[in-house]
Amino acid sequence: MKFLLLSILFAIAGFVFQTFRRPTVEELEYQASVAWNETKLAEAEQLARQALGRSGNSMRAQEILTKLAGPLQRPEIELALVIGSKDISKLTEPQFAEAGRIALYGNLFRVADQLFAQGIEKYPGSYSLQRQYASLPGLQLNAEEMQKRLMQWSQRGTLPKDLVVTFLGLASIDSRGASTAEDWLRASLSADSNDVESRLGLARCFLAMGRYRECIQLLDEHCHNPRVAILQAVAYATERNVAAASRLLPDTELTSMRSEFWHAKGLICVEQENWNGAERAFLNAVHDRPLNKSLRSRYCEILRRLKKTQEELIQAEKLEKVIRIVQASMNTQQISDRSSLISLAEMCSEVDADDVAQLVTSVAGQ
Amino acid sequence: MMLRNWSRQLQVNRHISMRNRHLLLMMICLFGMTAFGFLLGQFEERRLAWDADRQLLAEFDIQPKSLPAYEGAEAEASAALGIHFDAATGSGVTFAYDNGPEDQFHLAETLGGGVGAIDFDGDADFDLVFVDGGNPVEWPSNRTQRVLLFRCENTLQYRPVAPVSGIAWTGYGHGCSVADVNNDGFDDLLVTGYQSSAFYVNQGDGTFEESDILKKLTGDKWCVTGCWSDLDADGDLDLYIACYADTPRTLPTPVCESGGIRVHCNPHSYQAVTDLLLENLGDGDFVDRSNSSGIAAYREYGMGGVAADLDRNGTVEIFVANDGDRNLLFQQTTPWTYEEIALTSGVAFNGQGETMGSMGVACADFDRNGQLDLLTTNFSHESNALFLQVGSLTFADTTQGTAIDRSSRSRVGWSAIPIDADSDQYLDLFVANGHVTQMPSEDWAQRSSLLKGGPDGFEESRDAGTWFEKAWHARGACRADLNNDGMDDLAVSLIDAPAALLINKSLSSGNRIQLRFFGTRSCRSAEGAIVELETASGKTVHVLMRNAGYLASNSSVMTLGLGADPMADTVRIHWPSGVIQELHNIAAGQSVSVIEGRTEYYQ
Secondary structure, three states: OHHHHHHHHHHHHHHHHHHHHOOOHHHHHHHHHHHHHOOOHHHHHHHHHHHHHHOOOOHHHHHHHHHHHOOOOOHHHHHHHHHOOOOHHHOOHHHHHHHHHHHHHOOOHHHHHHHHHHHHHHOOOOHHHHHHHHHHHHHOOOHHHHHHHHHHHHHHOOOOHHHHHHHHHHHHOOOOOHHHHHHHHHHHHHHOOOOHHHHHHHHHHHHHOOOHHHHHHHHHHHOOOHHHHHHHHHHHHHOOOHHHHHHHOOOOOOOOOHHHHHHHHHHHHHHOOOHHHHHHHHHHHHHHOOOOHHHHHHHHHHHHHOOOHHHHHHHHHHHHHHHHHHHHHOOHHHHOOHHHHHHHHHHHHHOOOHHHHHHHHHHHOO | OHHHHHHHHHHHHHHHHHHHHHHHHHHHHHHHHHHHHHHHHHHHHHHHOOOHHHHHHHHHOOOOOOOOOOOOHHHHHHHOOOOOEEEOOOOOOOOEEOOOOOOOOOHHHHOOOOEEEEOOOOOOOOEEEEEOOOOOOOHHHOOOOOEEEEEEEEOOEEEEEOOOOOOOOOOEEEEEEEEOOOOOOOOEEEEEEEOOOEEEEEOOOOOEEEEHHHHHHHOOOOEEEEEEEOOOOOOOOEEEEEEOEEOOOOOOOOEEEEOOEEEEOOHHHOEEEEOEEEEEOOOOOEEEOHHHHOHHHOEEOEEEEEEEOOOOOOOOEEEEEEEOOOOEEEEEEEOOEEEEOHHHHOOOOOOOOOOOEOOOEEEEOOOOOOOOEEEEOOOOOOOOEEEEEEEOOEEEEOOOOOHHHHHHOOOOEEEEEEEOOOOOOOOEEEEEEOOOOOOOOOOOOEOOEEEEEEOOEEEEOOOOOHHHHOOEOEEEEEEEOOOOOOOOEEEEEEEOOEOEEEEEOOOOOOEEEEEEEEOOOOOOOOOOOEEEEEEOOEEEEEEOOOOOEOOOEOOOOEEEEEEOOOEEEEEEEEOOOOOEEEEEEEEOOOEEEEEOOOOOOEO
């Protein structure tokens, strides 16, 4: 019994001894600074972590960790420093914006998206949060989601003209910004391999640039997700692999990616020379994304094949208007005044993109 | 007694030893406990270390993971080494295009000249014809011969044929369109130029005779590229001419400024003109169909053009590349009536919806999907545009982010020649580059591009040859097997420098065959014939197109790469007349002459 007590006492003594021989927070900060200056990054990180663990207010430790986040390619460090130990929902508006910005620039798009979403839920009037939340799907070449977010924003506040114009370009041209987006989306997927939206975005990049096999490979292990399966079906159908595309394509359209679903369906019908089926599919695809240039072009082709001359003429006129919208969206200075915006809104309306026309009109109304 | 004492002593010693041992054990245990406490302290210290970032990763289920490399990337990188061209020396081709005196800034000076592979003497060797410029302002008073013919005397040995009997053209020249227009088996020659064009009919004896009718029909139009093609499937070649701009000679040449220096103005400083569509009546006469066909309703700055059955439905479409304006694609609705469908087909603008300053055109099945694609060479900062035919006459611009984009973004492209340089069944691409004028921040002379084709598109060749390392003012270029080694070579017309003969020295050459065509129901030269080649490794589609690229005329011999396959299992020829003819089991290395409608072929 005595021995047991003695053992515990010695253990406590050992613990106390260790505690007393620990360097102070200041010493840790100093050592971390020295390690940082000597580019011993791992050591600096460990010391800074200890210092911050001991004193949550250690500014020097925070500074070193912030600096380390870059070279170590660990944006989560900087992000965690901003969020701290707080419940995310309790962040202030600037903290939401700052954390979102860090996540975005650290290629953690999924985290950024969640931060912006929670931020605007709490601060719906925040221009900065709304803007970043609405523009994020643009980085992932997701015109459908971007439109949805812009529509939501337009109900609460005033939309910036440049963002609406950017959206017009994205909605009309599949390859708009694709080559630059590729780098971001690659980085995003490397930082967070579970980010489905970035995976879909990168796949859209590959599709737009004609790199169908890369698209298929990227999506290969993830096609249990029906949205991923639809995009892979588009890639297979473009490669004329009807069997693979048909196998992947769900029986019915989903609530999102309807245009991609009908695009894949249409391509399959074309390969099967089922022209009526192709007409219906591309009509649905165009209905869902009336501003998309390539879908409209395919629809015109089917009408030409079916010798529906009158309808083809109507659709060709609409395609021409879409191209005029595209050209206008390339230069925001061209649509500097109210009348040019109104004319743009009218063109959108004429190509059956009434929702988008509404967005443009809301900008014109400023 | 002594023994008892000794025994007791031993027991005491043992007792002491036992106690010592217990003490030692206790000491060790207590030390261990102290160490445990110390370690616990350290563990606690680590536990207290800041790790909010790791919690964040767990909370969001973030798993950093490098993207796996694309499976085809390695193959692409090694394949990019495969193609190589060496510039021939001492060939006797001394021609250098003279575009005029400096500081004149006439727009015609920017276009340059063309080159054609022409077998003008019928000896089965390709001779070369070049078109020269001069002074665009003073050309009517010019007396210098502007069409230069170099006869092939021996392998890569050319001798200038001067003067060529019957050719006395002294205009300011651009293009040369070679074709057997009168179906007599000899190559005829159309020369296009600034406000003057001429058509020369080969007499079969080494001399030419000028045809007045085409001179009359072209008038003083600024004709750039002429495309011969049997547009009405009547067995003779009709003509589409892309025309550029109207520059009245009475007005002074407009001169523009950029960054404080004088430069050539862009074509929008001039009036665009309509193109020409001429029907060959088969008796040496031509009739102007420009207005009645609907072609003349379009007034753009025409530069390059191709005529081919793009959708393979039996009628020929015409694609025109325009400089700074929308491109045009004419689809035949009824004979000699055309509908312009570039917009709905997706080739009017680039994929971003932007107008391009298009110069040359290439037409081939670049992505091996069995459909003919189009490629336009464009002005700098636009990048060339590869329009893949993804549906019937529906094209998608898939250039962005590719090697075509990267290699052309800062250059002005002119001739584009699809060529399977290493015979691996994937088309490679040569593009002649050079800026139109001296711009403040851009190179005037520019390096030409050689891109290696593969299953996943193009890669810029890393071993193209020393000629490609130097900057030139390159314009027209044509493809022909100049040294008769069975591989296609290139001839390039350069402004102010001797033309280059680029001899194909690709290292990893696969097998190949060559086809010569003799139409019977179709036009004699079989221009526009589509060939499906089936080998053990797959199927490829090729089109016989002499007048393509920019201002140039290719060889009439079709070279088909077989890759590692020892023979062409099936060669299916779709003649322009609609006749489909199949040849089987043609062994690699053969040069085969095919006569329309005959099952046998000739080596």
